[in-house]
Amino acid sequence: xxxxxxxxxxxxxxxxxxxxxxxxxxxxxxxxxxxxxxxxxxxxxxxxxxxxxxxxxxxxxxxxxxxxxxxxxxxxxxxxxxxxxxxxxxxxxxxxxxxxxxxxxxxxx
Amino acid sequence: xxxxxxxxxxxxxxxxxxxxxxxxxxxxxxxxxxxxxxxxxxxxxxxxxxxxxxxxxxxxxxxxxxxxxxxxxxxxxxxxxxxxxxxxxxxxxxxxxxxxxxxxxxxxxxxxxx
Numbered sequence: 001x002x003x004x005x006x007x008x009x010x011x012x013x014x015x016x017x018x019x020x021x022x023x024x025x026x027x028x029x030x031x032x033x034x035x036x037x038x039x040x041x042x043x044x045x046x047x048x049x050x051x052x053x054x055x056x057x058x059x060x061x062x063x064x065x066x067x068x069x070x071x072x073x074x075x076x077x078x079x080x081x082x083x084x085x086x087x088x089x090x091x092x093x094x095x096x097x098x099x100x101x102x103x104x105x106x107x108x109x
Numbered sequence: 110x111x112x113x114x115x116x117x118x119x120x121x122x123x124x125x126x127x128x129x130x131x132x133x134x135x136x137x138x139x140x141x142x143x144x145x146x147x148x149x150x151x152x153x154x155x156x157x158x159x160x161x162x163x164x165x166x167x168x169x170x171x172x173x174x175x176x177x178x179x180x181x182x183x184x185x186x187x188x189x190x191x192x193x194x195x196x197x198x199x200x201x202x203x204x205x206x207x208x209x210x211x212x213x214x215x216x217x218x219x220x221x222x223x
Contacts, residue, residue, distance in 0.1 A: 034210050043199050043214030044152065087151070091210055096167065099144075099152035 003027070004088045009104040012082075018075040020103055022088030025069045030092045033064060035073045037084040038102070044087065047073065078107045112136040115200050115215040122222055128187040130218050132200030134180075140203040141183040142212070143167075143175065145196040152199065158183055190222045 005023040012018040024033065034049040048055055048062045050071070055062045061074040075082055087102040113134045122128050132141060143155040144167075154167030156175040164175050172194060174186045187194055197219050201212040 032210060036212075041217070043201070043217055044212070045214070046211050049210055093209060096142075096154055096157065097152075097210070097212070098154070098168070101149070101151045 003090045003098070004100060006086075006088050006100065006103045008101070009106070011106050011108055012075075012078045014080060014107050014109050015077055018078040018082065018105060018107070020073040020075075020086050020088075020105065021070065022072070023070045024088070024090045027068050027090050028092065031090045032093070033062065033068075033071050034087075034089045034091055034097070035060070035062065036087045036089065036099075037082075038087070039081075039084040044099070047086075078105075080107050080109065083107045113200065113202055113213055113215045115198075115218050117218060118216065119219045120221070122190050122220070124191060124222055125189050128190050128220065128222075130185045130198055130200075130220070132183045132185070132202075132215060134183075134202045136202060136204070136213070137180060138202040138204045138213075139180075140205075140209060141177065142201040142203075143173075143183065143185045144199045144201065145169065145194075146199060146217075147196050155185065155198075187220075190220075192222050194220065195222045196220060 035047040036044040038044040050062045064071045085102040085104050116131045142157040144152040146152045153169045158164045158177040176184045197217050199217050200215040203209050203212050
């Protein structure tokens with residue numbers, strides 16, 4: 001059973017913020033939210049993860065709602081190189097990842 | 110990615126032949142994983158390892174076996190390749206239980222079984 005729901009595809013204008021939503025309404029208290037992306041023909045790349053608090057790193061920001069039932073990955077200034085499939089995954093430490101089919105983000109010049 | 114290499118990058122083999130894919134890491138990471146990726150299915154876990162000689166099955170392990178005799182190498186073997194095993198295979202590594210979710214993936218092996 002899928003633990004997360006993501007839109008199949010999204011577009012974003014170059015230079016604008018890309019906001020990728022993810023629903024995980026059945027998330028348990030011990031499960032983290034992870035985001036990965038996969039640029040065409042390459043292996044997936046880790047972006048960011050969080051448990052309760054919002055997180056930011058050099059690649060992106062992760063906003064998790066207070067009830068933890070959804071989250072948003074924010075790429076603050078999208079570039080053409082951000083065109084990729086983005087995976088939102090919930091996982092408890094020690095358990096394995098189950099990747100879904102993700103959101104295909106296209107950054108438009 | 111630096112620190113993890115997969116070989117071969119591409120392989121074409123005949124149905125019924127054995128095939129071994131190799132994943133090699135130079136990061137000394139404890140955990141190693143094999144995934145396959147097919148259109149419409151995303152990535153699916155085949156087998157994983159949590160240390161030398163410690164391996165376990167993932168969600169699509171039938172028809173595959175693995176071995177890890179050294180920290181740096183994780184081998185995936187298709188005992189008798191079938192056309193349904195045509196796929197792109199990715200290896201991944203992760204450092205520790207605390208950072209277990211931060212995977213580094215290899216560049217993939219594209220396997221075609223004819």
